[in-house]
Amino acid sequence: MRSASSTRSRWGLRALGLGYLTLLLLAPLVAIFYKTFEHGLAPPLDAITSPDGLHALKLSLLMVAIAVPLNTIFGVGCALLLVRHKWKGNAVIDAVINLPFAISPVVIGLSLFLLYGTKGWLGPTLAENGIEILFSVPGMVLASIFVSVPFVVRETVPVLQEIGTEQEQAASTLGANAWQTFRRITLPSIRWGVAYGVVLSTARVLGEFGAVSIVSGSRSGETETLPLFVKKAFDNFEFPAAYGASVLLAVLALSTLLAMNVLKRKEDA
Amino acid sequence: MEAHAADRPVSSRAGIRLPGFGTGLGRGTVVLYLSLIVLLPLAALVDQSLEGGLSTFWTQVTSPQALASLKLTVVCSLIVVVINAFFGTIIAWLLVRDQFPGKSVVNAVIDLPFALPTIVASLVLIELYGAHSPFGIDIALTRAAIVVALLFVTLPFVVRAVQPLLIEMDREMEEAAASLGASGFTIFRRIIFPNLLPGLAAGVALAFARALGEYGSVLLFAGGLPNTQVSSVFIASQIENGQNTGAAAVSVVLLLAAMVMLGLITLIQRWSSKHERSPGAGAGGLTVMPMSGEDYTEKGEDDEVR
Numbered sequence: 001m002r003s004a005s006s007t008r009s010r011w012g013l014r015a016l017g018l019g020y021l022t023l024l025l026l027a028p029l030v031a032i033f034y035k036t037f038e039h040g041l042a043p044p045l046d047a048i049t050s051p052d053g054l055h056a057l058k059l060s061l062l063m064v065a066i067a068v069p070l071n072t073i074f075g076v077g078c079a080l081l082l083v084r085h086k087w088k089g090n091a092v093i094d095a096v097i098n099l100p101f102a103i104s105p106v107v108i109g110l111s112l113f114l115l116y117g118t119k120g121w122l123g124p125t126l127a128e129n130g131i132e133i134l135f136s137v138p139g140m141v142l143a144s145i146f147v148s149v150p151f152v153v154r155e156t157v158p159v160l161q162e163i164g165t166e167q168e169q170a171a172s173t174l175g176a177n178a179w180q181t182f183r184r185i186t187l188p189s190i191r192w193g194v195a196y197g198v199v200l201s202t203a204r205v206l207g208e209f210g211a212v213s214i215v216s217g218s219r220s221g222e223t224e225t226l227p228l229f230v231k232k233a234f235d236n237f238e239f240p241a242a243y244g245a246s247v248l249l250a251v252l253a254l255s256t257l258l259a260m261n262v263l264k265r266k267e268d269a
Numbered sequence: 270m271e272a273h274a275a276d277r278p279v280s281s282r283a284g285i286r287l288p289g290f291g292t293g294l295g296r297g298t299v300v301l302y303l304s305l306i307v308l309l310p311l312a313a314l315v316d317q318s319l320e321g322g323l324s325t326f327w328t329q330v331t332s333p334q335a336l337a338s339l340k341l342t343v344v345c346s347l348i349v350v351v352i353n354a355f356f357g358t359i360i361a362w363l364l365v366r367d368q369f370p371g372k373s374v375v376n377a378v379i380d381l382p383f384a385l386p387t388i389v390a391s392l393v394l395i396e397l398y399g400a401h402s403p404f405g406i407d408i409a410l411t412r413a414a415i416v417v418a419l420l421f422v423t424l425p426f427v428v429r430a431v432q433p434l435l436i437e438m439d440r441e442m443e444e445a446a447a448s449l450g451a452s453g454f455t456i457f458r459r460i461i462f463p464n465l466l467p468g469l470a471a472g473v474a475l476a477f478a479r480a481l482g483e484y485g486s487v488l489l490f491a492g493g494l495p496n497t498q499v500s501s502v503f504i505a506s507q508i509e510n511g512q513n514t515g516a517a518a519v520s521v522v523l524l525l526a527a528m529v530m531l532g533l534i535t536l537i538q539r540w541s542s543k544h545e546r547s548p549g550a551g552a553g554g555l556t557v558m559p560m561s562g563e564d565y566t567e568k569g570e571d572d573e574v575r
Contacts, residue, residue, distance in 0.1 A: 006453055014369065017359040024421055025381060028393040031403070035396050078299045085292050089300070095531065096303050099311075102475075102527035104482025106501040107520040110508060111310035114317045114517065121313055145306055200383075207386030210484035210501065214508060227388045227485070234392060234489060246389045253384035257377050 032250065036243040044244025047233070052220045053245065056229035060206055062137070063225060067144040068201045075152025075197060076190070080182075082153070083160040100149050105210025108146050112139060112215050135217035140225065143211040148204045152197030159193035159267075160186075192267040199263065203256040207249065311524065318517035329518035334495075338503035339522065345412065345499065346480035349419040350473045357427025357472065358465065364428070365435040379429070382422050387485025390421055394490045414491040415499060422486050423476040430472030434465050467541030471534050478530035482523055 036044050047053055078097070082090050100108065116123045116133035126133060133139045167189075171181040209227040216223040218232060226245050233242035318326055329335060363369070364376050382390065394417060399409035408414045438461070446456045484501040491497045493506060500519055507516035 009453055010367065013359055014363060014367065017356065017363045018369075018375070020356045021360065021375065021378075024417075024424060025378060028390075028397045028421075029381070031397045032389075032393045074299070074302050077295055081292070081295055081299055085296075087296065089296070093299060093303065095535075096307055098531050099307060099527070102478040102482070102531050104484060104501045104504075104520070104523050104527070106484045106504045107314070107482065107523050108310070110504060110516055110520050111314040113508065114513065115310045115313035117513075121309075121316075142306070146310070149303075149306060203384045207384070207389070209386060209388045210505075214505065227386045230386075230388050230392065231489070242392060246392050249386050249389050250393075253381065253386070253389075256384040257380060260380065261377050 029250065032243065032246055036240075036247045039240075043240035044247060047238065047241030047244045048248060050241070052224065053229060053241065055221045056224045056226045056245070057248075059137070059140075059223070060225040060227075063141060063144040063208075063212075064202050064205050066141050067148055067205050068198060070145060071148050071201055072152050072194065072198055074149070076156055076194060078153050079156035079160055079190075080186075083157055084165070097150050097153050100147050105147065105208065106214060109143060109211040109214025112142055112146070112211070116142075116215075134215055135219075136223060139215035140212050140223060143215050144205045144208060147208050147211055148201040151200040151204065152194060155193045155197035155200070156190055159190045163189045192263055196260065196263045196267065199256055199259045203253065206252055314517050314520055314524070317513055318521040320514050320517075325514065326518050326521075329515045330522055332515070334498075335500075335503065335515065335519050338498050338500045339519065341412070341415070341498070342481055342500040345415045345419060346477050348416055349423060349480050350477050352416075352420060353423055353427050353476050354469060354473050357424070358431055358469065361428045361431035361435055365432055379425050382424050387422060387483070388489065390486040391418065391489035394418055394421065394486070399490070409490055410492040410494055410497060412491070412497055415487055415497060418486040418490045419480045419483055422483055423479050426476035426479065427469065427472035430468040430475070431465050432468075434468040435461075438464050467537055471537045471541075474530050474533045474537065478527050481526050481530075 048057070078093070081087075082094060113134065114120050116126065116139060118124065118127070123134070131138070133142065163186075167185050168181050171185050172178075176184065207227060208225075209231070212225055213228055213231070216225070216228060218224055218228045220229075220232065224232065226249055230242050230245045230249070233239070233245065318329075330339075360379070364372065364379075385393075394414070395409055397403070398406050398414070398417060400407050408417065442460050443456050446460055451459070482501055483499070484505070487499055488502060488505075491499070491502075493502045498506070500523055504516045504519050504523075507513075507519070
């Protein structure tokens, strides 16, 4: 049924689309792996396992350990409110939740920098009480939370809409209290959606550069996450360290993609 | 089904309450969290930008350097979304309608720019298209580098926005057009393209918003040279020089642009769900968001069976 010209245009489209993907996505990825391990495993490995490298890795994991659970609890609660309880303010909440997607990371960093700075609204008061936010870990945590606010909410809302309320109502008719209904009925139905949001949040927090770089001061071994470590190593011409940390982050990114695919299948099943 | 669940009147008695605390308290907590984490810092930003009044704000935004950076950002972002719309549609079409070995891998890899830290993207692009390029293409520290970096980070937006619409599209229309003698291009122009338009528009708007604010991937690859300074890099350099008001003023412009883009996307989605071109697209806010957990390719095969 297909004519020769349509076969030809099909091959043309394939060449265009896949060629574009190869040049833009695949080739750069292959190049960084090749470049990193060009002289064997040792140079990048030594660089990452240096004290500064290890500290950066630990600090990145700390960001994840604080920001992701907070945003997960917030995300599930917020999604329940948005879907299950009609309220005039829901549209506003929904709009605010989308903001961190669209705002520049630099703008996020600057906002925190100004709020907690020496002349900011909160900076002086907190400083008097001995609490330092800027150029220390708390500021970086706040930046990480800010950039990863939307993910769990956005992944949970559609799942909640899809499962409906019939089972929840049945449970409460049978005498289950709100917590029992949530734990036994709602949570098991939304868990893969939530897990998906958690994976996305983790990836975003691990990779965040702009916002964190502005509030951290980027001091090696103190306030330096892995992406900041990459930047500094590159600026100092320490290429094995820059490439080594980059490959580590790239491997984490690829694991994210893998986790997403597994979760997609669980969600569909 | 989604509309059914959402339209059902949910009284506080029948609906599930948040465990442990009432709806009012839950709502208060959500509003407080968002205010502390998101709104308060943004308010401080707006306040700083207006420190010297509106006239100072205007002077800062229209200073030659700020204006040049804004212009460069907008022009590069526009170029990027046009290229993206073209290749994004082709890639989405390949992923939904075509069959080729490795398709599921390609489908998974589309989201890589989201998972890969932007600073790593910058480094990776330098390696391939910088001074030591294996292809002999050295565009590092030029304006072309800005465009390539933005193309990389915004790649998934259009693809993921167009894919679901392609899947849901009624193929009978195309077959009818083909049997009436329409050429492939005519079918695309008159039938496929109008059906894809809402997704394409939403994807382009989201890609544009992302491109306007992008920082990490541009930073190392394009550098902060005077002629390659996009707005986000300009803001960062202003902060380093202690020019907080100047940095805040340009930031507010970016913030407003981001809000306009989000508003536009909401409008597009509301419009498209009203016209029932894509039944699923209206529900749940920002559904054009890439990585939304839908396995588009497999659903596409189901459609073919039907």
